[in-house]
Amino acid sequence: MGLTQTQKAMVEKARAAGGSGQAIPLSDDACVCLIGIIARDLGLSDHFPELPSDLPPFFDQREPGSLNISGVEFLPLMERLVKLNPDSDTFFSCLANLHKRRLKYERILQTQPIPTIEQVGPRGLLQFGTISATTLTGLLFWRKWFFDIDNRAGQETGYLFEPIIAHAIGGVPFSAKASPVRRAGDSRKGRQVDCIRQQKAYEFKIRVTIASSGQGRWQEELDFPVDCRQSRYTPVLVVLDATPNPKLDQLEAAFLRQQGEVYKGESAWEHLESVAGPTMGLFLEKYVRDPIQALLNKVSDCLPEFVARMDKDGITLSVAGESMLIRRTLGAADDEVQELPDDASDQIPGP
Template sequence: MAQRRDRRLSPQQGKMLTRASKLGGPVDLGGVRLSDLEMVGLLQVLKTDLEKSYDQNGRLEKPSSSTGYFSMGLDAFTDPGAVRDVAEALLREDRSYLVTALVQACEEIPDFMSAFEALCEIHKRRLKFRRIVAEQRIPEIEDISPRAILEWGIVPGQELESFMRWRKWFYDIDNRAAQETGYMLTKVMSLVLGGQYHSAKTSPIRRMGYTGGTHRSVDCIAGRTAYDFKARMTDAPSRRARLEDELAFARDCFTSGFKPILLVLKEDDPELSQEMIEAYAMYDGESHFGDAAWRHIREVASPTMRRFADLYVRGPMEAVDGDHQLHPMTVDMNPERFGLIVSPPLTAEAPEPKRKQPRAPYEPPKRAKPQKIVMPRWEPKQTDKQKK
């Protein structure tokens, strides 16, 4: 599109706008593309949300658990309605209105470009996940029939096959939700902290013990700080299998000249985190959990991105978090339709939810501080022609 090359945008802003408009490959292969119409609507909503964040003295107000964006629904930016109609009218008057509005917003609100790219990332992931739910195939019984050994005769035979297939479908959807959430948080939190995600190809972090100069991917590098993001810690077997590699992250950052920092957004059982805490402390790093992680984010992020994180990341997480009752659920499903009805809580008393005990202040183990290994500064390799 012509407006992507508008000279009113700096080269960096032009690249950020291009990244914000697309996710993945072509649309017919699972990718997502945002039109100018959708992006103008997102820009207007974001600007309104951020402007409401400041009081008359310019101080940040207390964040609410919901914003205009989350209360609108995904179709508000494409279906006829107030948001779409306004955006359409603005683009009709000025075909390059997206750039015009973006330049103006960047002048009025510091770091608006980063906030806009982060909101576009959230919106694209939500659009993609809605399509995943709609297109996820129902598994065939042949794929899961051995599991009937556990339940045959316990669940009535006529119902067992359907129950197993729908249960597997829920499991597959939840796996995809976890995957998309991980990708989204990595991108968004990197923008919040003013850093950048690095794949193994571009990362300056070397893996120790590997020949050939192998590097490791990093969730975020900001200056000389390398971040590892986690929504929560778990003792699942899948995590235990990769624990050694996670513990090695702090060591690899240290030997490559970077400070490792672990951010876990949800408070967890200290016993699950002890090995990680000790590993990061050993290599001059930091580890923050729950409220401490959010305090670190607020200290590092700019005022605009701090507010963005409160509104668009922490707000939705806390809105569904707490000691809520588990309501009974009725599932109405067939291959063409899927629906859920969550009923009011039953009159019978539900078991008292377990409340987490507050984390005791962590004291790093007393041990000899490792000797620092001085590594040469990372530089891209030169070809033979470049050397000549």
């Protein structure tokens, strides 16, 4: 039996590049490789004898664009995968979106423009004279370039992290404009919501830190459960790292006062995986939980040695003695978008 029309639409959305000029569509060869990786994850490799048995891991030191298998037709493989596991279509769409974002960020690193002196020159007044003008100019350029690529990483993650968890548990993310959760003080205005599933409105966080981005922003955080309750949704706080601090206690109390639910640390992961079900629970564990936990485990109070160098081959970054090369190419960067787009629910295709 072939794919349903809904499944075909999901697959096509998963492969499509999207509206960004730097976005990259997924080729048949890339999709075939993803099928092989998913089959291995689900213990179904024996059902795909035409695929190599030594596929690389999805997270690998090789460039994301190297994940390709040629000479095999994609759609019959997808049909077979869905027949073997009905939830694998959602698994494929989430993994495909993650792969597209990694491919796009690789292109961003290759094309993000080097700053101009007009952009950074006035900032030099803060440190002029402490080092030579030549050295300070270089420092200003490097600092701005790293700021720019980190800002772009934040934007791409905003389109990825919360939406991918939302779709994995069968929910939908909403921008403020499209959100059914309205502000308690002004019902004409909506609230961005990481995920709505049935009558629950989720707020996802990796960690709540003691430092906040200002009293106004923190009050917004505290008002979220109030807005949810006023809009007849149960507010749900999911904090993946339960490191205790007063801010987390304050936020937890705000959710509980509105008859909300709070899940922290291990209970947060257990909740997400139980709601997602076995197949998508595995996806969350392998492609969200394990990578994030690996990073959290390596957090240190002391920054490691860092060296950046630019030459004709590109930009080489060395951290604690381990290096990576970014091969630079000419190309225009996308216009930056600061907020979740109105079509955020379409970023990761679902049925």
